[in-house]
Amino acid sequence: MSIHIINLIYLISASLFMLGIKNLSSPATAKLGNKLSMSGMGVAIAATLASPEISGFTLIIIAIAIGAAIGGYAAIKVEMTSMPEMVALFNGCGGAASALVALSEFQGTTSGFESFTLLTLLLSIIIGGLTFTGSLIAFGKLQGIVSTRPITYPGQQVVNAAILTLTVLLSWMVFQNPDNAFAFFAIIILALALGVLAVIPIGGADMPVIVSLLNSYSGVAVSMTGFALNNNALIIVGSLVGASGLFLTKIMCDAMNRSLANVLFGAFGKVDESTVAGEGPTGTMKGFEVDEVAMVLENASSLIIVPGYGMAAAQAQHVTREIGDFLSEEGLDVRYAIHSVAGRMPGHMNVLLAEADVSYDQLYAMEDINDDFSNTDVVLVIGANDVVNPAAKTNPGSPIYGMPVLDVEKSRTVIVLKRSMNVGFAGIENELFFMDNTMMLFGDAKSSLQNVLNALKE
Amino acid sequence: MDTGTIIVGLTIFVLACFAGAELISRVPQTLHTPLMSASNAISGIAILGALLATGRPESLNSVSIIGFLAVIFASINVVGGYMVTDRMLQMFKKKTRKKKE
CATH class of the missing domain: 3.40.50.1220 (TPP-binding domain)
Incomplete structure (x- = not known):
């Protein structure tokens, strides 16, 4: 199948995703919407498999079978009360997938990079990587495996800012010399660490906001991968997911009357005597x-x-x-x-x-x-x-x-x-x-x- | 990648952001959890890149191994996400309520 036909099929697939979300506007049509969205995914995967670039199918079939079995089993077994944990885990998988695709592209390119491609690849790896570990920590907090209390220490925000700065610095080094393997792998490690460190100071009660925000990040990572691969389907879908995650994040923040900055850096739910003080109501229950x-x-x-x-x-x-x-x-x-x-x-x-x-x-x-x-x-x-x-x-x-x-x-x-x-x-x-x-x-x-x-x- | 291609890509990105925000703001509160898991499932579209990375090389190498892992993660995301969304949506029913006279 020629690349032009594949791109046209991606356009159909993107339209099906849009129609799918449009049908989520009412519970009566939502089931149909999900089916449309599923068929959009199916069409896009089929077109990709038919592309002349793919020659071997063994690994693909094994990988899909493993992934589908794990995902399907989890989806059938999960209790409805545990939905936030489930979404966090799936989201982490999405982030990891984007980062790995970018990594494989980086590994597979031998003829040098154009700066825009390199930029989007690095962004995909950084955002995808921190989405992966951040989602795992959010999952741990929702399950109670990781302490639901904010984990804070003096100078925490300075440390996080320093890691971010170092990541930017290393990225610049990779720009100077894309063969700098040390800087490249250091970026991956730092991105993974950043996901952990950014989520641990946030209280368990705020995890839903974090899951929404990480959902948005995974969308951005997909878009960045799309830019790097010059794949319009990824660019469109990534921006849809990014918008959806941000929208839900805003709704949750508004419902709690708190800013996103307060959720991210406020360590809400940390035991703080001063806020509880004040006059309690009088009378008897x-x-x-x-x-x-x-x-x-x-x-x-x-x-x-x-x-x-x-x-x-x-x-x-x-x-x-x-x-x-x-x-x-x-x-x-x-x-x-x-x-x-x-x-x-x-x-x-x-x-x-x-x-x-x-x-x-x-x-x-x-x-x-x-x-x-x-x-x-x-x-x-x-x-x-x-x-x-x-x-x-x-x-x-x-x-x-x-x-x-x-x-x-x-x-x-x-x-x-x-x-x-x-x-x-x-x-x-x-x-x-x-x-x-x-x-x-x-x-x-x-x-x-x-x-x-x-x-x-x- | 020439500048023209980059600009076309950015145009698509920005327009899709606006379209997405518009569509999503119409989803009622009742369906926000399915919306989240559905948008999560479609973010597994990274599987397209993963398939290309896995199926392209002739022999097993670092690219196809990384691609293999990416296909696993992405298909957990896609299959799990869609199935759990469908499971939730099946629960939303409208009942006709009878009242005693």
Whole structure:
């Protein structure tokens, strides 16, 4: 197949990727979108295999079989709650693949480099390499293998800056003399080290932002490889992925009211007494019994359920859906309000609820439902804390001040399911729990909800 | 690579960035996790470069070995990414709810 025909096929493949993402704009068409995107990939791979440049297929077939077996097995086995870890690992593989392709190109070229090619190859190796190790550390932190606390030491940022400077310096040496193998391999080692060192000072709770950002990096690495190989398919797809990763990073930062710089260098979640100090809410939390909660629900005509990651941690999403379905059959208007950082990554809570068979038209993003709390009878808060803390709106001294939160306290009654009286992840008291219209139901979310459901059915 | 080719490449890159940002901003919050894993899967497109590196040489050498590893990593990314995205999307269903009169 001639190179022109292959390039035309790459254009078709890029169009299929674009159509694929376009169809992700609604849950109804999303499955089709993913199929279109898959066929785009299939067409591009087939065209490449048909190119005259490829003569041997044995190694290719073995490698694809190994990769497909590992990836396929992981994709089938992974729990939906572990999705952030899975994405981090796959992303690391993507970064590694780009860096290795650039490395092989570097190894295989004997006739000297043009400076633009050399620049993009080096960028691909550096970005791909740090994406690989950074993703592995993010995976470790999400799994709890690596300490989820920020790992910091004096002069950390100076060390990281020094490594970056050294990498740039070595790159310049490679530019002067592309045969400088020592400088070249030093760059690879430094890029791998940079990925580790840049991610360890970031707290476990911020890992989703890092995974999004690394996703964007892997896209940039692919684009750089595309420039070096003069392959338009790689350039286009890389920029799509880069844009998508940056977009999700921004959404997560906005939802937490923090800048990306603060996430990257702020070591948030490091134990810091000064931020926790300040006046706590006064009053007492009022604990209620299951029967009282069931009675309030029975007498309501509208209900908004606000799930937090505590719900998934307690494996309570199925019984939550059963209560939602039971009450909606009783004639209640039942909806779910989902904060952008409710799960462990953007949109994660929606996936967990979809897995529990909640209909997707019942799932509402914060900006679409926040005005409705004031005319809602009952709000059921399950395992969420900081995302419903009114201090974000009222207390400038609070560490989460300015973060957009759900206005649950405006509804007639708020029922909060909580494991114990402990504070949330940021170590902040929540005055919602002390309000007059709040009913606390203490205990394990799953068994509490099961008891509520039994009481409702009686 | 002549300057013209570089400029064409940069043009494609910049335009694709804008198109990508436009398309992605229309994806609703509900689908952000599948979006992430789908865009992750398509970043495995580096497999094209990996295939060329692996299949080009006549005999086993450093290029084809590095290419071999790259094909493994990229196909983990592509196959795993698409399958897990599909698994998630299969869960999104719209139910017709019946209400008791």
